[in-house]
Amino acid sequence: MQTSFPYLPRALCVAITAGFVLAGCGGSDAPWVTPAAPTGLGRADSAAVADAVSVPPFVDNVASNQRGDARYATLATNAGVRVVAGFLDIWRPSSLVVDAGVTAAASGSFPAVVASLWSGTPGDSTDGTVLNAAVHTANIQYVVTATANRTPAQELAAHLDDRRNKAYSVSDGMGPLTSAWRTASQQTTSITGIAADATTVLYNDTGNDVGVGGSANTQNFGPVVDLVSNIGENGSTEPAKRFYKYARPWRWSSSVQVVPALVPAKSSTPKTDGGFVSGHTAEAMRRSLAMAYVVPERFQELLTRAGELGENRILAGMHSPMDVMGGRIQGQAVAAASLYAGMNSGTRVAVAAQARSTLMAAVGAADPAAFNTFAHAQSSSADRFADHATNKANYRRSLTYGFTQMADSTKAATVPKGAEVLLETRLPYLSADQRRVVLKTTALPSGYPVLDDAEGWGRLNLFDAADGYARLDGDVAVTMDTSLLGFNASDSWQNNIVGAGLLTKRGSGELTLTGSNTYSGGTVLEAGTLEGTSATAFGSGDVFQSGGVLRIRPVSQLALAARYTQTGGTLQLVLGSDNQIPLAVANDATLGGALTIRFATGYQPAVGTVLTVLRAGRVHGTFSSITVDGHTVTPVYPGNQVQLRIVS
Structure with missing residues (x-):
């Protein structure tokens, strides 16, 4: 469901203390319609078993x-x-x-x-x-x-x-x-x-x-x-x-x-x-x-x-x-x-x-x-x-x-x-x-000597398969459960994921994406934690967060090639320097949930530092709350950015 709401003018932006927003501002006085979640291809991929008569298993x-x-x-x-x-x-x-x-x-x-x-x-x-x-x-x-x-x-x-x-x-x-x-x-x-x-x-x-x-x-x-x-x-x-x-x-x-x-x-x-x-x-x-x-x-x-x-x-x-x-x-x-x-x-x-x-x-x-x-x-x-x-x-x-x-x-x-x-x-x-x-x-291409058996055993690359999907040629929903422990609770996909499909993260567990990903169907976070540690971890489509924790821990900056929409949950950004802008959104960023800021080991900003934590084509809405480890901050939403001034 799409919702619309008027944005507060920037003049009404005020400070926050103890990690809570007292008031906020939008990037415009005009109404803005919250984008709907991406729908991807509308189908899952499959890998059917070959006909058992012509290819005996x-x-x-x-x-x-x-x-x-x-x-x-x-x-x-x-x-x-x-x-x-x-x-x-x-x-x-x-x-x-x-x-x-x-x-x-x-x-x-x-x-x-x-x-x-x-x-x-x-x-x-x-x-x-x-x-x-x-x-x-x-x-x-x-x-x-x-x-x-x-x-x-x-x-x-x-x-x-x-x-x-x-x-x-x-x-x-x-x-x-x-x-x-x-x-x-x-x-x-x-x-x-x-x-x-x-x-x-x-x-x-x-x-x-x-x-x-x-x-x-x-x-x-x-x-x-x-x-x-x-x-x-x-x-x-x-x-x-x-x-x-x-x-x-x-x-x-x-x-x-x-x-x-x-x-x-x-x-x-x-x-x-x-x-x-x-x-x-x-x-x-x-x-x-x-x-x-x-x-x-x-x-x-x-x-x-x-x-x-x-x-x-x-x-x-x-x-x-x-x-x-x-x-x-x-x-x-x-x-x-x-x-x-x-x-x-x-x-x-x-x-x-x-x-x-x-x-x-x-x-x-x-x-x-x-x-x-x-x-x-x-x-x-x-x-x-x-x-x-x-x-x-x-x-x-x-x-x-x-x-x-x-x-x-x-x-x-x-x-x-x-x-x-x-x-x-x-x-x-x-x-x-x-x-x-x-x-x-994750299978090897065809044509190599010895490897082209009819069933496909020769082309299997089990090493890459252990790093999760390499292509999203259909929509993929992943449900992880922390109560089941082990990889059910936390895992990392390290392949470079391509394709036109949609990735949806559900359940209480944590999934980390580390590859140079270009999948274009979008990313939806409903529950649990989804972490990105590379510049293009979330592909080239829209990212939509209705719940859970979207954690961004890139080496320098994670870039979203389309839109970021947050209707709930927590956006968690990890900063490593005064000048790092951890999240760059090419199109619109629509904010509506919480923001948490953490700092990498060895880095602490000084009082008075202004941190730009998000930059977008345009920023709409405000975070419902902001928590910064060890600090009190004042938020500023200057049109296409979210900035935090370290107060104490």
Whole structure:
């Protein structure tokens, strides 16, 4: 509903004391009609599941990921082979069957599997066919260059990630929580460095990998360990290896330098030792996603650690970039299948709550907010995953390894069935449908080698998805609840949001927008807190506040490209200097609720200072009350500005 009211002439403006307005003024004597809330596109976005007949969902067919069974020996019948079928644009194996070192009796209408003649040696008469020579050459050359230039530190890391159990390796992605996690899970490892005779003796980890599960765990952590252990049923990469029959990089080129301490780990049976896909990478992704599910406070850091382990497979000389890319795809699909189809939502969410409770007690965190703070408390010198921007860049690089798009780059993204479960604890305040849309809006462009599978697993960018929407191609309403704690109470979206949709914030929780946003459908704040920390946090549309707290904490100035209308709630501005104008509104600013001023650490204005806190095309109305931390002020509304004179 629109309302109109006459504005008081500026001559009637008077001082306020103790933070309350005694009288106010408008920018004009003429009546002004309060703008209505923006309506956006009038519809929500969606991310429908592909037709299950033409594109069989991985989560429904993961049990077909087998070898030695004639029923699941082909691309059409094996989900683990099919999910990485984008590789067939680069390489065609000598036979399109899971048959490298594998036989299987006929089963019904499925013919027997006869062992392939593939020898495992590139270039011989039994080898497959390179379909894209440029990409294949770049794939192997990447390994040649990486292994020729690796540092001693990288060599050690590659060795550790090769020999150690994967769950133990990636658990250091927990950062400040690593010690608490390893103690609670009772994880152990026997691989702590490179042994003196490692170049001649094969060492395997005799530790317990995930830890101690069930009732044997003495730290009230058994169900958590069990969940992590169970993420990966039917997750073997062997069926894909035996189907694609693509050699290890050191077999493709003698210039690939395998880490000397890993030479004993090189297989002497090449026909059963395919490189595509990387089993280490797939397992690292599964383990990391399982840990990220129960400790979402370290979601992106654990993903980055999984990407690092994949990179270490290349630095070890054991795998190529496309092997690693395939491992990521398969690993995240298997993790989703285990969570989505392998256990009910009540069980998995309860286990995540137990993990948080146990770890909170272990680190002395009084509440989930303190726990999240502790989880990010270390500097980059103590936690190599402490920097969000670095993590983002490293993870994005690991998705494509610098390959350029080789096919249509304009195909719309599709979201696999069940993939939304991977964000269930990281974005708990969104519905399953909304999480699917987040995955769609953050997906990679099409056209990259290996990544264009029919379901969309290859194009998922889970790191960016954890930072919320990247596009508003429909209207989005977000309801957060402080009583539910954790990310339900407070979260931050760090993507640069584009699109024509409307963002509406509801509920008691707090949402922070940090990106360089250009979405144009408008922003509506009904309840809770909505904070902007960048110059264009609220996009390019109208901002309408009927309740809640609109907090503006920019580095310098937050600019609204259209109108700001406040019919209720509190506008909270954080100032860092005398000359900072924290809010600039390009069009009309209509005021009607409260104003609160806070000062950044280290800054306090002197008595007599005049602070310009808002500038607009025109200012209409006045704030119903003004509170300034530690000061009494006199407000002045000179046409297109709101100024506060520090009285005391």
